Amino acid sequence: MKELKGELIAEFVGSFILIFLGAGCVAALVLNGAQYTMWDIGMIWGVAVSLALYLTAAISGAHINPAVTLALAVYRGFSWAKVLPYILVQTIGTFTAAALVYGLYYNGFLHYETTNEVIRGSAQSLTLASLFSTYPAFYLNHFQAACVEIVITALLVAAIFSFIDERNSFAPTKALFPLAVGIVIAVIGGAFGVLTGFAMNPARDFGPRLFTALVGWGPVAFDGIKGYFWVPLIAPMIGAVIGGGLYDYLISKYLPSKGSALQEKEDTQEEIAASSET
Numbered sequence: 001m002k003e004l005k006g007e008l009i010a011e012f013v014g015s016f017i018l019i020f021l022g023a024g025c026v027a028a029l030v031l032n033g034a035q036y037t038m039w040d041i042g043m044i045w046g047v048a049v050s051l052a053l054y055l056t057a058a059i060s061g062a063h064i065n066p067a068v069t070l071a072l073a074v075y076r077g078f079s080w081a082k083v084l085p086y087i088l089v090q091t092i093g094t095f096t097a098a099a100l101v102y103g104l105y106y107n108g109f110l111h112y113e114t115t116n117e118v119i120r121g122s123a124q125s126l127t128l129a130s131l132f133s134t135y136p137a138f139y140l141n142h143f144q145a146a147c148v149e150i151v152i153t154a155l156l157v158a159a160i161f162s163f164i165d166e167r168n169s170f171a172p173t174k175a176l177f178p179l180a181v182g183i184v185i186a187v188i189g190g191a192f193g194v195l196t197g198f199a200m201n202p203a204r205d206f207g208p209r210l211f212t213a214l215v216g217w218g219p220v221a222f223d224g225i226k227g228y229f230w231v232p233l234i235a236p237m238i239g240a241v242i243g244g245g246l247y248d249y250l251i252s253k254y255l256p257s258k259g260s261a262l263q264e265k266e267d268t269q270e271e272i273a274a275s276s277e278t
Contacts, residue, residue, distance in 0.1 A: 004082065008089045010060035014052035015093030015203055018064055019132075021048035023101045023208060026131045031108035042189025042198070050182030057178060065201040066090055067240035071157045075244040076164075087203065094207030098132045102215065120216040126224045129217050132208030134197030134232050135225055142228060145196045146235040152188050153200040153239030158247040159184045167255040199232035206233055 025044040028034040036044075053062040061078075063069040066087040072078035102109070109128060118124050126135065136145035163171050163180055172180040189198045199205045209229060213221035222229045 004085070007060035007082070008085055010056035010062065011064060011086050012089045012093040012096075014056040014060070014062045014064040015090040015207075016097040017052040017055065018045075018048050018201075018204060019094045019097035019208060020101060021045075021051070022204075023098060023132050024104075027101055027105045027108065030127065030131055031105055031112055038193050039186075039190040042186040042193055045189055045198075046182035046184075046186030048182075049185050050178040053178030053181060060086075062178075064090060064093075064203075065236075066203050067153055067201060067236040068157060068160065070237055071161075071240040071244040074241055075161070075248060090203035091207040091210075094203050095211050096207075098208035098211040101132075102211070121218045121220055123220065123224060125217060126220065129209075129212045129221055129224065130197070132212050133205050133221070133229075134199040135228060136196050136231070137194060140195060142226070142231055145228070146231045148192060148196045149199060149231060149235035150239035150242065152192050152196075152198060153236040154243030154246065156184060156188060156200055157240045157243035158251075161244055161247040162251065165252060165255065167252075167258050169256075196232070200236050200239070202233045202236055204232075205229075 022045045025034070025036065025041060029036045029041070049064070052064055056062045056064075061072070063072065063086060069078065069083055069086045069090075073080050073083050112118065112128065113120060113125075118128070120128070129135075136142070136148075140148070160181060162168055163177055165171055185198075185200075188200070192198055206229070209221050213219070
């Protein structure tokens with residue numbers, strides 16, 4: 001019980017950091033006119049993930065994402081008894097972070113609404129709601145947006161599986177694992193963030209969305225853009241299962257045995273050392 005308590009606290013903290021920094025940078029963009037490109041935003045989200053992993057991975061594995069938790073349960077023996085508790089605290093962590101970001105930028109929200117004559121809870125107020133949750137590009141329907149989320153989440157999970165595969169001689173060390181995951185997220189965000197906001201994480205979207213619904217946005221937080229909220233809830237879960245399965249089917253089964261992988265890694269290190277000496 002004590003071990004699980006620590007893991008849940010770690011998942012809460014990691015998920016909190018993700019939204020606190022990620023939504024914080026979007027708030028700076030929308031409310032203060034910060035000069036961020038899509039790549040800048042992707043990098044900030046990526047660094048937020050890296051920081052969350054560095055702080056909490058040694059305790060809980062730092063899933064900070066229900067889709068990752070599900071994939072690890074399906075393919076890597078993560079306890080099914082922990083799946084729902086992990087998802088719950090991940091969502092609570094993102095909800096809490098959204099509340100703090102809102103509190104810190106509270107005057108900014110009021111100024112934006114007054115200056116732009118935006119009534120909170122109206123369709124026009126979705127611009128502010130998007131500081132916390134994701135919405136699709138205007139030219140995508142829900143099915144197309146779901147396909148985007150499925151594909152990019154599958155790529156994320158496949159990358160994570162490759163990073164933790166002990167038979168992969170090119171996997172990053174434990175010390176570099178958080179940085180590697182953050183880079184993957186930054187690249188995905190830079191490439192496809194304009195399409196769906198690169199949710200890839202149901203808790204990252206639902207927790208903040210629930211918060212916005214409770215502080216004035218009401219039903220529009222969920223019903224805006226024809227009930228889009230289900231896409232970042234369901235599509236990443238599907239993508240995670242697909243990504244994990246594809247990694248195991250296309251990559252993992254062709255990797256050398258653990259002993260061979262270790263020997264290959266040692267040989268590679270010796271080759272690098274020899275070349276540096278010459």
